[in-house]
Amino acid sequence: MASTLKLHGRIDFLVNNGGGQFSSPANMMSAKGWKAVIDTNLNGTFLCCREAYNAWMKDHGGVIVNIIADMWKGFPGMAHTGAARAAVDNLTKSLAIEWAHSGVRINSVAPGTIISKTAMENYKEYGPTLFKMSVPFSPAKRLGVPEEISPAVCFLLSPAANYITGATLKVDAGQSLYHSIWEIPEHDAWPEAPEGENTDVLREIMDKTKSKL
Ligand SMILES: CCCCCCC/C=C/C(=O)SCCNC(=O)CCNC(=O)[C@H](O)C(C)(C)COP(=O)(O)OP(=O)(O)OC[C@H]1O[C@@H](n2cnc3c(N)ncnc32)[C@H](O)[C@@H]1OP(=O)(O)O
Numbered sequence: 001m002a003s004t005l006k007l008h009g010r011i012d013f014l015v016n017n018g019g020g021q022f023s024s025p026a027n028m029m030s031a032k033g034w035k036a037v038i039d040t041n042l043n044g045t046f047l048c049c050r051e052a053y054n055a056w057m058k059d060h061g062g063v064i065v066n067i068i069a070d071m072w073k074g075f076p077g078m079a080h081t082g083a084a085r086a087a088v089d090n091l092t093k094s095l096a097i098e099w100a101h102s103g104v105r106i107n108s109v110a111p112g113t114i115i116s117k118t119a120m121e122n123y124k125e126y127g128p129t130l131f132k133m134s135v136p137f138s139p140a141k142r143l144g145v146p147e148e149i150s151p152a153v154c155f156l157l158s159p160a161a162n163y164i165t166g167a168t169l170k171v172d173a174g175q176s177l178y179h180s181i182w183e184i185p186e187h188d189a190w191p192e193a194p195e196g197e198n199t200d201v202l203r204e205i206m207d208k209t210k211s212k213l
């Protein structure tokens with residue numbers, strides 16, 4: 001922030017876009033890996049917001065946009081980033097209220113699955129498969145591209161959004177309303193329903209379903 005102020009004399013906008021994660025089942029995540037993702041996505045965002053505010057926006061106003069993710073149904077397979085992004089969604093609301101008196105607006109953008117060469121490269125040889133697998137889960141039946149996220153960010157930064165703060169704009173072609181990509185394997189580990197006539201009905205229809213299969 002200090003070097004930006006030295007160079008440009010002011011900080012009108014802050015976009016917290018840097019971030020990411022690795023794919024891993026939660027029970028296999030090391031404490032170090034969990035912390036690295038929380039540090040990058042949550043702590044980094046908080047510190048950048050705090051520094052921009054204290055260094056400039058507190059006295060001059062400004063606009064902040066935080067990039068989060070489609071974690072509305074949880075984020076199985078990437079639980080660390082889901083937790084961090086949900087926290088940023090909430091942080092955005094807190095700061096919107098705390099900093100309103102300084103004329104600071106702060107909002108989030110939650111992209112769906114967005115393809116780019118650089119994003120795909122993070123997943124090494126699995127990248128093309130992972131991104132291709134996601135296509136049927138978008139109501140658009142295609143992935144988004146970064147050029148479809150940046151207009152939403154520019155809108156929130158612009159005077160056209162002067163009355164918007166503490167909001168999260170989903171730019172995901174409805175992906176968050178649609179199916180989850182995560183498959184739950186068939187299992188019989190769930191606790192039994194309590195005995196009674198409703199459970200008898202349940203058993204009956206489950207048996208019928210099974211016999212149809
Ligand atoms: C199924 C749909 C797939 C599509 C995805 C859709 C949704 C989201 C998409 C995107 O976000 S695309 C953006 C992609 N960009 C990134 O993801 C950037 C990736 N990199 C980072 O953000 C950072 O490198 C990091 C992962 C946060 C780590 O940063 P840092 O430099 O602080 O730590 P490291 O020293 O690299 O690692 C620390 C620690 O973390 C564990 N770890 C790191 N990488 C992996 C990995 N690939 N697998 C398992 N564990 C990993 C590990 O414990 C590291 O410690 P050491 O073992 O190295 O001592």
Ligand SMILES: NC(=O)C1=CN([C@@H]2O[C@H](COP(=O)(O)OP(=O)(O)OC[C@H]3O[C@@H](n4cnc5c(N)ncnc54)[C@H](OP(=O)(O)O)[C@@H]3O)[C@@H](O)[C@H]2O)C=CC1
Nearest residue numbers: 017018019020040067068069070111112113114115118119
């Ligand atoms: N692509 C997608 O489907 C989605 C992406 N997002 C999020 O959008 C943002 C942009 O991602 P996208 O452009 O797709 O992917 P990229 O991998 O191309 O961009 C990620 C950027 O984050 C930077 N970065 C990663 N870790 C750190 C760190 N610890 N400190 C500073 N910068 C860091 C990277 O810097 P460097 O190049 O130096 O490594 C890179 O510029 C990320 O936060 C991402 O998680 C959210 C939802 C979906």
